[in-house]
Each structure stands twice: as C-alpha cells, then as structure tokens.
Amino acid sequence: MKRASFVAVGLLLLVAGCVVGSEVAIEPQDPELVEAGAELYAAHCAECHGSDLQGTDQGPSHLSIIYEPNHHADGAFLFAVQNGVRAHHWDFGDMPPIEGLNPEEVEAIIAFVRERQRVEGFE
Numbered sequence: 001m002k003r004a005s006f007v008a009v010g011l012l013l014l015v016a017g018c019v020v021g022s023e024v025a026i027e028p029q030d031p032e033l034v035e036a037g038a039e040l041y042a043a044h045c046a047e048c049h050g051s052d053l054q055g056t057d058q059g060p061s062h063l064s065i066i067y068e069p070n071h072h073a074d075g076a077f078l079f080a081v082q083n084g085v086r087a088h089h090w091d092f093g094d095m096p097p098i099e100g101l102n103p104e105e106v107e108a109i110i111a112f113v114r115e116r117q118r119v120e121g122f123e
C-alpha cells in the first residue's frame with residue numbers, strides 16, 4: 001500500500017514537472033534589440049504573422065504555445081527566415097524564405113518575439 005502511494009506521488013510530480021517544464025520562463029530581452037526587432041518584424045513578418053504577433057489569414061500567431069522556446073527554439077526562427085517553412089502545423093501554406101535580413105537582424109526579431117511572448121503570455 002505504502003509503496004503504491006509513493007509511486008502515485010512520484011508520477012504526479014513527474015506529470016506536474018512536464019507541464020511546468022514545457023513553458024520555459026523567458027528572460028527579459030535587451031530593450032535596444034527589442035526595439036530594432038519590432039521595426040524589422042513590422043517590415044518583414046507582420047504581413048503574415050500580424051503586427052501584434054497574433055497572426056493573419058496568411059500566417060499563424062507567434063503567441064501560439066507551439067512557438068514557445070522549448071518547441072521552437074531561437075534557431076528555428078533563423079532557419080525559417082533563411083530557408084522558409086513547409087506548411088506542417090497549420091493550413092496557411094508554406095512560408096517563403098525572407099530575403100534581405102542578416103543574422104543580427106533576425107536576432108533582433110527573435111528578441112522582439114520573445115519579449116512579446118514574455119509580456120503577453122501564450123494563447
């Protein structure tokens with residue numbers, strides 16, 4: 001009996017750990033990067049992902065929980081911008097590669113997205 005309840009508690013902790021662990025606490029981002037990123041995002045990403053990050057009829061919301069850092073790490077953003085994305089999570093179609101952004105600019109965009117995710121929370 002005792003042993004069984006230990007196991008049950010252990011399982012509960014495991015499950016709770018997974019739930020908490022899937023939402024990483026996002027660190028506050030460098031305000032200068034965030035500001036630069038906001039402009040770049042508006043110019044290059046908002047057309048599909050929305051100026052408020054909440055998506056449009058052409059692309060998904062970056063506040064969706066699937067874009068939290070554990071599921072889509074910063075590298076996924078750089079990869080998406082450089083190579084485009086084949087539609088796999090949604091029905092908006094493919095994302096084309098986005099021309100004319102260097103890695104530093106993408107870094108600023110990521111800082112902006114992470115800051116909005118941190119402040120607004122996920123959907």
Ligand code: HEC
Pocket residue numbers: 041044045046047048049058059060072076077080081085086087088089090091092093094095096098101109
């Ligand atoms: C022409 C429309 C369009 C533009 C412009 C656009 N995206 Fe996307 N993006 C999409 C669509 C559509 C998807 C969803 C694909 C899918 O079904 O998973 C997507 C997905 C993504 C993903 C998820 C990648 C993955 O691995 O699942 C990231 C990150 C992303 N976009 C970042 C950006 C950034 C940053 C910019 C601006 C530099 C940008 N996008 C501009 C349409 C766009």
